[in-house]
Structure formats: C-alpha cells, structure tokens
Amino acid sequence: MTLSGIVKRFSDVTAADGLDLTVNDREYLCLLGPTGAGKTTALRVIAGLTVPDEGKVLFDGREVTHLEPEKRNAVLLSQTYSLFPTMTVAENIMFGPDIRKVPEKDKEQMLFSLLDLVRLTSRADSYPRELSGGMQQRCALARAIATSPDVLLLDEPLRALDARLRIDLRRDLKSLARTLGLTVVHVTHDQDEALVMADRIAIIRAGRIVQVGTPAEVFDEPVSPFVANFVGQSNFFTGTVVHSGPEGSVVEDEAGNRVKARPTDVAVGEKAVLAVKVGHTHLLKLDAAALKGKIERMLFEGRVVHVDVDVAGAGRFSAKIPASYRGRYQVGDDVGIGWNRNKAKVFPYPEGGLENELKVD
Amino acid sequence: MPVVELKGVSKRFGKVVASSDIDLRIEDGEYVTILGPSGCGKTTLIRMIAGILEPSEGQVLIGGRDMSGIPIEERDIGYVFQNIALFPHLNMLENVSYGPIVKDMSEEDRQTIPVRYLELVNLLDRMKVFPSALSGGEQQKVALARALASGARLLLLDEPLSALDARVRMDLRYELRRITKDLGLTVLHVTHDQEEAMTVSDRIVLMRNGRIVESNTPEMMYRAPKELFTANFIGETNLLAGVVVENRDDRTLVEVRDGTVVEAQPSKFEPGDAVVISVRPERVHALEEGLNAVVRTMSFMGTYIRITAEADSEDILGFDVPVPRGRDFNIGDNVHLGWSMASALLYPRPPGGIAEAVKLE
Numbered sequence: 001m002t003l004s005g006i007v008k009r010f011s012d013v014t015a016a017d018g019l020d021l022t023v024n025d026r027e028y029l030c031l032l033g034p035t036g037a038g039k040t041t042a043l044r045v046i047a048g049l050t051v052p053d054e055g056k057v058l059f060d061g062r063e064v065t066h067l068e069p070e071k072r073n074a075v076l077l078s079q080t081y082s083l084f085p086t087m088t089v090a091e092n093i094m095f096g097p098d099i100r101k102v103p104e105k106d107k108e109q110m111l112f113s114l115l116d117l118v119r120l121t122s123r124a125d126s127y128p129r130e131l132s133g134g135m136q137q138r139c140a141l142a143r144a145i146a147t148s149p150d151v152l153l154l155d156e157p158l159r160a161l162d163a164r165l166r167i168d169l170r171r172d173l174k175s176l177a178r179t180l181g182l183t184v185v186h187v188t189h190d191q192d193e194a195l196v197m198a199d200r201i202a203i204i205r206a207g208r209i210v211q212v213g214t215p216a217e218v219f220d221e222p223v224s225p226f227v228a229n230f231v232g233q234s235n236f237f238t239g240t241v242v243h244s245g246p247e248g249s250v251v252e253d254e255a256g257n258r259v260k261a262r263p264t265d266v267a268v269g270e271k272a273v274l275a276v277k278v279g280h281t282h283l284l285k286l287d288a289a290a291l292k293g294k295i296e297r298m299l300f301e302g303r304v305v306h307v308d309v310d311v312a313g314a315g316r317f318s319a320k321i322p323a324s325y326r327g328r329y330q331v332g333d334d335v336g337i338g339w340n341r342n343k344a345k346v347f348p349y350p351e352g353g354l355e356n357e358l359k360v361d
Numbered sequence: 362m363p364v365v366e367l368k369g370v371s372k373r374f375g376k377v378v379a380s381s382d383i384d385l386r387i388e389d390g391e392y393v394t395i396l397g398p399s400g401c402g403k404t405t406l407i408r409m410i411a412g413i414l415e416p417s418e419g420q421v422l423i424g425g426r427d428m429s430g431i432p433i434e435e436r437d438i439g440y441v442f443q444n445i446a447l448f449p450h451l452n453m454l455e456n457v458s459y460g461p462i463v464k465d466m467s468e469e470d471r472q473t474i475p476v477r478y479l480e481l482v483n484l485l486d487r488m489k490v491f492p493s494a495l496s497g498g499e500q501q502k503v504a505l506a507r508a509l510a511s512g513a514r515l516l517l518l519d520e521p522l523s524a525l526d527a528r529v530r531m532d533l534r535y536e537l538r539r540i541t542k543d544l545g546l547t548v549l550h551v552t553h554d555q556e557e558a559m560t561v562s563d564r565i566v567l568m569r570n571g572r573i574v575e576s577n578t579p580e581m582m583y584r585a586p587k588e589l590f591t592a593n594f595i596g597e598t599n600l601l602a603g604v605v606v607e608n609r610d611d612r613t614l615v616e617v618r619d620g621t622v623v624e625a626q627p628s629k630f631e632p633g634d635a636v637v638i639s640v641r642p643e644r645v646h647a648l649e650e651g652l653n654a655v656v657r658t659m660s661f662m663g664t665y666i667r668i669t670a671e672a673d674s675e676d677i678l679g680f681d682v683p684v685p686r687g688r689d690f691n692i693g694d695n696v697h698l699g700w701s702m703a704s705a706l707l708y709p710r711p712p713g714g715i716a717e718a719v720k721l722e
Binding site: 034035132133134135162163164165167168171175189190191192193195196214215216219230231232233277279280297299300301302303306320323360361 | 398399400496497498499525526527528529531532535538539553554555556557559560579580583584594595596597641643658660661662663664667669681684721722
C-alpha cells in the first residue's frame with residue numbers, strides 16, 4: 001500500500017501536506033504523531049473515506065485513489081467502535097457483507113475461531129451494552145477481521161481503554177495480527193504503544209511523514225530534535241560545535257560547558273543542539289563529569305526513579321536511575337551528569353528555535 | 362485546614378453499589394490519587410466529596426465539618442474535570458478571573474490573582490487568547506489556574522489528563538505536582554493510569570468494585586503490595602501458581618507446575634499451601650539454571666528489551682535485558698529464568714483463580 005504526494009486541505013487547515021508512505025505486505029505499521037498532525041486524515045485517505053486534493057493511493061501497484069471504500073478491501077476501525085446495539089456479539093461479528101456469501105457450514109467454524117481469537121467465546125450471546133470497553137473493542141476488531149481485509153486500519157484502537165488494560169491488549173492485538181498475517185496501519189499518539197507494537201513506525205507531524213523506521217531506528221537514530229524528544233524523552237544541550245572528527249564531536253555552550261557526542265555533519269563554529277535520551281543519561285561522580293548540577297526532584301516510577309537535575313546555565317537534565325539506587329541520592333545533592341558519547345546526537349540548531357521544534361501540543 | 366474524611370460512606374444507584382462502606386482520611390497538604398479500573402467507583406467517590414452527589418450512607422467531612430446538604434459552591438473546593446470546561450466566549454484572563462469575581466474578592470485581588478495563576482502555569486503570554494486558539498494541554502492548564510484562583514485550599518482533579526496525548530500528559534503531570542506542592546494544597550486526584558498515580562502522589566488509594574483494595578505510598582504499592590490485585594495493577598508483574606514445599610526462616614520454597622522449586626520471600630505459609638508468586642519483569646534474569654523456558658517474543662522498549670518466554674510450567678514470563686544484551690537472545694531459544702529470593706512475593710492462591718483475582722474489566 002503506497003501513499004504518494006498526498007495533499008488534503010480543509011478550508012484553512014492542511015491535514016496532509018505531501019504525504020509519502022509505503023506499507024509492506026503483512027507489516028504492522030504504527031503512524032505516530034501528536035493531535036492535529038494529520039494521522040486520521042491519512043488513514044481515511046487509505047480507506048477511501050476522504051478523497052485527496054493531490055497525490056495517489058496505490059494498492060499492490062494499482063491506483064485506487066478514486067475507488068469507493070467498499071471496493072478497496074481496506075477496513076477502518078474507528079475510535080468509537082459503533083457496534084450495533086440490538087445485535088449480539090456473534091451477530092455483530094457475522095454482519096459483514098462478505099460473510100453473508102460464506103456457506104452456512106463454514107460460517108459457524110469461522111465465528112468460533114474469531115470468538116476464540118478475541119477471547120469472547122463466553123460472551124457470544126451478550127449485547128454490546130453488557131460488555132466492558134475492552135470487550136466492545138475486541139468485538140469490533142473481530143467484526144473488522146471477519147471481512148478478511150487486505151489492509152486493517154486502526155484509529156487509536158486502545159485510546160478509550162484504561163491504562164493498565166491497554167498494556168495487556170497491546171500484546172494481544174499484535175500477536176493476533178501476526179497470527180492472521182494481516183497488514184495493519186495503526187494510528188496512535190502514544191510512543192510506548194508504537195514502540196511495543198510496530199514492525200515500523202512512521203512519525204507524522206503537520207501533515208508530513210518526518211521519519212520511518214523500526215522502533216530501534218527511530219529511538220536511536222532520530223532525524224530531528226522533535227523525533228528525539230517525541231519517541232522517548234530527550235535532554236538537550238544548546239551550544240556551538242567546537243570540534244568535529246571521525247571519533248566524535250564536542251559542543252560548547254556560552255557558559256563554557258563542553259560535552260561530547262557522536263560524529264556530526266554540523267560544521268565547527270555552527271550553532272547546534274545535542275540530544276541524548278533521558279534513559280541514556282547517567283548521574284556521575286562530580287569530578288568525573290563535564291556537567292554539574294543540583295538534584296531538583298526525584299520521582300518514583302516503579303522500575304526506575306526519574307531524577308531532574310538543574311545545571312546552572314544549561315537548564316534541566318533528567319535521568320532515570322534503577323529503583324534500587326534511590327538510596328544513594330537525595331534532592332539538593334550536587335551531582336555530575338554524563339552520557340556515552342555514542343548515545344548523543346548533534347543537530348543543526350532549529351530555525352524556529354528549540355522550543356518551537358519540540359512542541360507536541 | 363482541608364483535612365478530608367470519609368466515614369462509612371456508601372452510594373447506591375438502584376441495585377448498583379458504586380461505593381461500599383468507604384473509610385478514608387486525607388491529611389492537610391497531602392496529594393492523594395484514587396486509582397482503579399473503569400467502574401470501580403472512583404468518580405462516584407470524588408463527586409460525593411465535591412457535593413455533586415450525596416452519599417446513601419455515611420459522612421463526608423471537610424476540615425472537620427460535616428458536609429451533608431452543603432452544595433458544591435459552598436464547599437470551598439477547586440474542581441478540574443476530564444473534559445476541559447472553559448467558557449468558550451471568554452479569554453484566558455477572563456476565564457481565570459471568574460472565581461475571584463464570583464467570590465466577590467477585593468478589586469485588587471481581582472486584578473492580581475488571575476495574573477499570578479496564569480503565570481504559575483506559564484501561560485501569561487496567552488491571557489488575551491480564547492480557548493479555541495489553545496491546544497488541549499494549554500486549555501487544561503488554564504482550567505487548573507481557574508480552579509486555583511478561587512482561593513480553594515482543596516483541589517479535586519477528576520481524570521484531568523485523560524483527554525490529552527500521552528506525551529503532553531507526561532509533561533503535565535510533573536507540572537501538576539510542582540504547582541500544587543508549591544501552593545501547599547490538599548489534592549485528591551482520580552485516575553485510571555497507574556503511571557500517572559505513581560509519579561504525582563504522596564499516597565495512592567487503589568479501588569475495585571466500590572471498595573478500597575489498598576492504600577500506601579507509590580513506592581510501597583510497587584515494592585510490597587499487600588494484595589495480589591495491587592501487584593498486577595500497579596506496574597506489570599509475572600504471576601505463577603505454586604505450592605509451598607518448605608518454609609525456612611530466611612526464605613520460602615515453592616514448587617511450580619512443572620515440579621521446579623523456586624525461592625520466594627520469607628512468609629507465614631505452611632508446606633502444602635496453594636500460593637501465587639509475583640515477580641516483576643525487571644527482577645527476572647536469564648541464568649545458568651532455573652525455570653526452563655522458550656523465548657516467544659522480543660520487544661524493543663528504548664533503553665531495554667522486554668522478552669517473553671513460555672516456561673515448562675506453562676507460565677508466560679516477561680523479563681528485561683539491556684539493549685546490547687538483546688543480541689544474545691533469539692525467538693525459540695531455551696533460557697533458564699530465575700530471580701533473587703527477595704524479589705518474589707507470595708500471596709494465597711485465590712479460590713476463584715488467579716485470572717479472576719486480577720481481572721481488569
């Protein structure tokens with residue numbers, strides 16, 4: 001499935017601004033971006049529910065840009081599940097037009113396996129109002145799968161669910177898609193969800209795809225400060241590149257702090273911003289560290305403790321320490337901050353300023 | 362001083378019991394979250410404290426005063442809803458000025474207080490803007506400023522971050538805690554998100570089926586939950602069914618379903634007792650010997666890899682390895698899983714089964 005140069009304007013809003021994206025056969029692709037980035041529009045263009053102003057939609061190399069939704073074999077599961085309230089779970093699942101053509105004896109077998117897949121066998125005769133949010137979601141999913149679509153389009157499928165339940169259903173949904181060999185485009189604003197579920201993540205912002213890659217690629221090799229901060233939090237250090245070589249680069253700020261990073265294409269003398277993931281930032285002994293600061297705040301997060309350190313002149317740096325280390329530090333302590341230079345990436349300083357570049361809201 | 366006390370509070374809607382004999386005390390200046398799955402009764406509870414609902418039985422006291430029959434506007438509380446409820450035709454300054462005007466504050470306070478609170482939420486530069494021009498996160502910050510500007514010392518937050526994107530939510534929860542702690546407010550915050558509860562609270566009150574399951578600091582709820590439901594709800598955990606074979610002073614030995622004997626914390630269980638072992642994924646390690654298991658899935662989580670493995674005991678176990686060590690594992694590999702005795706907590710095996718005891722919906 002390919003989107004090529006898709007443009008879609010709604011009066012004064014440009015929801016798609018030259019969108020290019022290819023989804024491979026049997027791939028689970030997460031389309032990740034903040035609210036208003038154009039995620040749902042992209043999904044609706046694939047489904048045929050929105051006709052783009054410019055650009056092409058291709059399924060298996062065949063252009064379908066102006067083909068009606070029913071003829072595309074792509075099913076969109078919207079945020080609101082819209083089950084039929086007067087039909088049981090089983091009736092809802094078997095409602096799809098394609099299923100009505102299936103011979104009666106095969107239907108039963110199909111229903112049985114679908115109910116088993118979404119773990120609703122015991123609720124086959126229940127009505128939607130008798131189901132929890134998670135069950136309704138799974139019922140809608142079974143109905144979508146029953147039509148055996150070439151592409152399954154999921155618009156924030158877990159958004160309406162409780163946080164803890166969402167964690168369990170991520171795994172279930174992913175393994176279901178894999179078992180059935182489905183091609184899935186899953187829209188989400190939740191970077192953890194995308195990391196766990198996706199074969200590849202496409203990051204969308206202001207109607208454009210800014211990066212596509214495996215979870216490890218977008219996490220470790222972000223193309224911009226925005227991606228560095230959106231997929232896992234990052235710390236930023238703004239300064240000037242003062243050294244650049246094959247072994248790495250050095251950035252210095254106005255206060256004279258010098259920190260190391262990977263090799264960079266940003267030239268010596270240019271204004272730059274260094275990004276390093278919070279999870280790759282470490283608390284160090286004072287004498288061993290290039291940056292020194294005072295612990296402002298420590299927040300227990302379960303497996304780790306989130307620590308904010310105020311570095312004079314350079315702002316706030318955060319680190320995650322294992323929960324078992326928490327006794328070693330307390331608020332007010334002077335600590336060093338550092339990282340493995342290979343975990344830090346240098347970007348040209350963004351034209352509109354760093355704050356604007358990082359805006360997620 | 363806004364100490365909040367609930368004494369034997371119950372609420373019934375027809376045959377449905379939403380709250381059942383709740384006793385709870387929230388100290389002055391304490392930040393408490395009421396956490397629980399959908400339908401656990403947490404929203405009913407906060408509404409009874411606000412005065413939106415009257416309890417069927419029991420008493421709500423604020424600052425030692427019985428609140429029966431006292432309407433919401435006379436309870437001197439700030440209230441922030443899940444769905445942002447700003448006045449659409451008023452700009453930000455006018456929205457925040459609402460409380461001081463209604464409260465008939467002095468002319469000087471009417472001028473200075475709204476400005477002070479807009480500054481506190483870092484939105485002073487947007488004071489002349491209307492709600493529709495702000496993002497969801499900004500609107501919710503203004504809603505908070507408006508709730509605070511009324512001068513209330515007790516703040517009730519009803520799922521204040523649920524409608525926002527994951528990344529925005531993360532930034533805002535740090536802000537919530539900073540602001541309310543700076544002002545020394547008493548806060549009651551309702552949420553279904555255990556991560557949110559863990560990072561903002563002094564104390565978490567976990568609810569299920571209209572009752573309080575357990576209440577403690579975030580750290581104790583994570584490290585030493587008293588109830589099986591808590592262990593699974595607050596952070597992920599591995600649960601294994603077993604039978605105690607020996608109880609020593611310093612450890613308990615438990616046999617799991619394939620006959621392997623594993624270690625757990627000291628306990629009061631007797632040999633022959635049916636138990637459940639709970640051990641967090643970050644505490645499980647691949648070792649030379651231990652539970653024999655086969656690697657089934659591997660997910661990149663940014664700074665670590667979550668591996669799930671199916672043990673000979675038929676339990677599915679999750680464990681975490683640092684990213685570089687992920688190369689040592691492949692799907693289908695045989696591994697031996699173990700943990701330190703202190704990492705494994707024991708619970709009596711629930712008569713209705715483990716799945717039923719930790720069910721989320």
